[in-house]
Amino acid sequence: DGGITQSPKYLFRKEGQNVTLSCEQNLNHDAMYWYRQDPGQGLRLIYYSQIVNDFQKGDIAEGYSVSREKKESFPLTVTSAQKNPTAFYLCASNPEAGELFFGEGSRLTVL
Amino acid sequence: AQSVAQPEDQVNVAEGNPLTVKCTYSVSGNPYLFWYVQYPNRGLQFLLKYITGDNLVKGSYGFEAEFNKSQTSFHLKKPSALVSDSALYFCAVRDRAGANNLFFGTGTRLTVIP
Numbered sequence: 647d648g649g650i651t652q653s654p655k656y657l658f659r660k661e662g663q664n665v666t667l668s669c670e671q672n673l674n675h676d677a678m679y680w681y682r683q684d685p686g687q688g689l690r691l692i693y694y695s696q697i698v699n700d701f702q703k704g705d706i707a708e709g710y711s712v713s714r715e716k717k718e719s720f721p722l723t724v725t726s727a728q729k730n731p732t733a734f735y736l737c738a739s740n741p742e743a744g745e746l747f748f749g750e751g752s753r754l755t756v757l
Numbered sequence: 758a759q760s761v762a763q764p765e766d767q768v769n770v771a772e773g774n775p776l777t778v779k780c781t782y783s784v785s786g787n788p789y790l791f792w793y794v795q796y797p798n799r800g801l802q803f804l805l806k807y808i809t810g811d812n813l814v815k816g817s818y819g820f821e822a823e824f825n826k827s828q829t830s831f832h833l834k835k836p837s838a839l840v841s842d843s844a845l846y847f848c849a850v851r852d853r854a855g856a857n858n859l860f861f862g863t864g865t866r867l868t869v870i871p
Contacts, residue, residue, distance in 0.1 A: 650800075652800075677857045677858075679858055681861075686766070686863060686864075687863060688847065688861045688862055688863040688864050689801075689847070689861040691858055694857070694858050696857060704858070734798075736800055736801065738801075740857065742857065743789070743851075743857065745791055745803045745806055746791075746793075746801070746803070746849075746859060747803070748793075748800035748801040748802070749800050750799055750800045751798065751799065751800050753798070
């Protein structure tokens, strides 16, 4: 079945550690996105990529990094510079001007 | 700048009664409008969208939404609520002249009471 796969679903990190969240899609979409969800704040855009080897910062990019070496993959690294990384992270993709398709999310907890 | 407002954090409705979840938007051009639903610890699921055409849009699971340009609103409705409709609902907007990504509201938690 076509869709977006995020892994891991749950992740625990010690302060000062970098972690990488995986996002893979087999929908053949050019555009991919990373959102952060916190209670009561809705979804906030971290990074997005419209095409392979290109990506742009969203509204809250500080402390995060991404790469887009393949069309299918858009991993997100949460670096130690992110001051409050505990959150639910959602990856999405869409065809041009279409609705977003979301993965099931990754919940990161900093211990 | 684009923005979306969902004025109610929480909506409670009795099973079988009609439900409305409110959304207003602000864009510089003509909008693309979307509704999504999220169940606990899950990703967002697409319900419906307005691009052009009829102001009343029908979507998944019996939901519909009415686009009102003069009031810049896109309220989500369902004639008869089910307990299984209890979830978090997000409205989103894209300016047609803008980038590909969506701007989301803060969400409305719908609780359907048996």
